Amino acid sequence: xxxxxxxxxxxxxxxxxxxxxxxxxxxxxxxxxxxxxxxxxxxxxxxxxxxxxxxxxxxxxxxxxxxxxxxxxxxxxxxxxxxxxxxxxxxxxxxxxxxxxxxxxxxxxxxxxxxxxxxxxxxxxxxxxxxxxxxxxxxxxxxxxxxxxxxxxxxxxxxxxxxxxxxxxxxxxxxxxxxxxxxxxxxxxxxxx
Numbered sequence: 001x002x003x004x005x006x007x008x009x010x011x012x013x014x015x016x017x018x019x020x021x022x023x024x025x026x027x028x029x030x031x032x033x034x035x036x037x038x039x040x041x042x043x044x045x046x047x048x049x050x051x052x053x054x055x056x057x058x059x060x061x062x063x064x065x066x067x068x069x070x071x072x073x074x075x076x077x078x079x080x081x082x083x084x085x086x087x088x089x090x091x092x093x094x095x096x097x098x099x100x101x102x103x104x105x106x107x108x109x110x111x112x113x114x115x116x117x118x119x120x121x122x123x124x125x126x127x128x129x130x131x132x133x134x135x136x137x138x139x140x141x142x143x144x145x146x147x148x149x150x151x152x153x154x155x156x157x158x159x160x161x162x163x164x165x166x167x168x169x170x171x172x173x174x175x176x177x178x179x180x181x182x183x184x185x186x187x188x189x190x191x192x193x
Contacts, residue, residue, distance in 0.1 A: 007051030019044040089128045096124040
């Protein structure tokens with residue numbers, strides 16, 4: 001039985017992730033521009049075989065084995081996760097709005113200056129959105145969040161690729177069936193005359 005060459009062996013998500021991290025190292029070292037890095041990351045994400053990954057690195061030197069790969073992230077990934085980190089801050093702000101309003105209404109009958117409590121709302125807004133008070137993870141995504149997001153995107157791209165392949169297979173099957181039917185029809189019409 002013939003063994004497939006190494007270039008045709010299919011790769012895993014871990015292989016794709018390692019390739020993306022290696023591209024990040026090359027980008028950090030200045031061997032790739034941001035555009036080249038983004039393009040090659042997309043190629044690595046879509047790669048199916050070892051040969052396709054090798055092609056991405058064909059003009060780049062191999063990294064030393066002792067060098068630990070650090071994942072790098074595109075500006076788009078960081079921005080997307082930064083936006084999702086705003087949910088905590090928004091939740092705190094809305095809690096302040098509801099709490100201050102409820103407390104102000106409750107104390108209104110006992111204390112005539114209870115509407116001063118409503119000033120907590122803009123104060124909390126300024127602290128959360130202007131001064132950025134709070135843990136850093138409210139404002140910056142963690143590497144773990146970025147990695148999870150990257151793997152979700154890889155899975156989505158894989159599903160899209162599989163759906164595309166399924167569609168193409170269905171199209172080819174339909175074309176072959178149609179051609180076979182036309183051929184059979186011609187043969188029947190030709191022998192019937």
